Amino acid sequence: MSETMTVSKQQIASKRGTLSTFWHDFRQRKVAFISFLFFVLLVILAVIGPYIVPFNPQTPDYNHVLQGMSQKHWAGTDEYGRDVLSRLIAGTRISLGIGISSVLIGAMAGTILGLVSGYFGKWVDKTIMRICDVLFAFPDILLAIGIVAILGPGLKNVIFAVAFFSVPSFARMVRGKTLEVKEMLFIEAEKSIGAKTNRIIFRHIFPETIPIIIVYLTMQVGTAILAAASLSFLGLGASPSSPDWGAMLSMSRDYIGTAFNLVFFPGLAIFLTVLSLNNLGDGLRDILDPKIKD
Amino acid sequence: MVDNELLKVKGLKKYFPISNGWFSSKEYVKAVDEVSFSVKKGETLSLVGESGCGKSTLGRLINGLIKADAGDIVFKGDNLAEASETKWRSYRKPMQMIFQDPYASLSPRMKIKEIIAEPLKIHDPSLSREEREAKVKSILEICGIDYYHSDKYPHEFSGGQRQRIGIARALILQPELIIADEPVSALDVSIQAQILNLLKKLQKDYQLTYLFISHDLSVVEHISDHVAVMYLGNIVEIAPREAIFEDPKHPYTKALLSSVPIPDPKLKRESIILKGEIPNAANPPKGCKFHTRCPLAMSICSKEIPIMKTVGDKQQMVACHLYQ
Known part of the structure; x- marks a missing residue:
């Protein structure tokens, strides 16, 4: 009786797919899981935020300028009397939008370059990797400032700039994994069947690189949000009137001595978002790919 | 011999370069050196030898996974050694490969x-x-x-x-030639037998031709029609199965066969134990490559390379100075 019990338990365990094992492992990691819940909350806010804000984040109210925290304005109001909480909620969309879209673009370009570089090797690899080395030599934010300086300020250009500086890290990481995977026997088996190069790269090598891409993507979104906020703070990103966290910081820095809430809450929003994304990335890395740790 | 030949390999060479820094001259590992043989349709040719003797490299050369440096690979009458990647691809359909490690392949x-x-x-x-x-x-x-x-x-x-x-x-x-690179060496003995029997059955049902790469002589005895023995990139003896197992000619073949365990504790057999390690393939011994470990080595063996010669009446080909 007990034997049949164990057997059936084993069968259940073996039947459980990779996805549910992943979910189980993920929930074991408290910090990562809480970060994930926070990130989900941010995404929900980004989607429905503009419809649930208590006040219009754009409309000035000159009767209630620079108020402190109160029952009516939980996070106070800014120098035009706009509700800070509403602006923060509305700003989630801009910050996450910039962060995610720029990193996705950068990841796509970087992945293709990394796959090509790692698979073909020789001069292709050398060329791509030397260009990446050059880009690595610039501090990220300096590179982004340079690009925005050339293209001009604005959200689209910020996205492009942030995407641009995340390309080399993705390229280098995917290349490393490609070098490892392309020597594996099942790739040789594919070649012996007669598979063409693009089939081998995209159908067989690319899926093996997905876990490390996901992990790095998550961490890089935090960096991208920070970079976008920095650009906005410097006046190179979102226009000062739009509810962007970086722009809010920039606008309120003159009041840092008198109205700390104006600086504190946007800073806190950026801090918590980046922290949660970094923790989420760490947790995903531990589950998906325990080998990369840098 | 020519009529139903499916695969013919002639003078095949593959040297892997190893460089020792910028200024020293380039050295080569002679993984496959002047190898020639042919396989008839519906037959099984086994390649045996110690690890590192080049048998797997030979399999990959024939399948075009790596390019040969010299020599001919004639498959169904077409020489593939110099063929372009596109031409190769069309020949991968009738020529398939089974790999050693079923976990990784x-x-x-x-x-x-x-x-x-x-x-x-x-x-x-x-x-x-x-x-x-x-x-x-x-x-x-x-x-x-x-x-x-x-x-x-x-x-x-x-x-x-x-x-x-x-x-x-x-x-x-529905291939015609299957290159099986140690297909059973990663499996348990009981499973080995199942897989070998499956391969044999498939050969009978579909007239398959096998190039069977193995280091396990008991497996080879079970499945082969012909056996080629490799040592350091060369074939030293090639013969029908019965000839190899009943009357081996080359001292290396004899040594290999004497190392196969016999499941009978009473049976006494003189076992030939080879001295030393397999020499470095980057710097193989001069003359006959086997002379450093050969129990019957003569003075000529370290000077001249022996040529393949037919010995006896069973199409047995041996490269050894004892039979020149």
């Missing part, structure tokens, strides 16, 4: 029905989904895997089952 992120359908998608893209699935189903059943399992991933199978999946993938295009 199957893509871990594909279901087995996708793995087996891969060759069809590559070579017969016009097939409809239903036709493809029907083919996958029939080939799986031929190889002894229930179609019910086709939605599973490779890690859910045992080693023997995975090797069956590997065989199914090789068979689905």
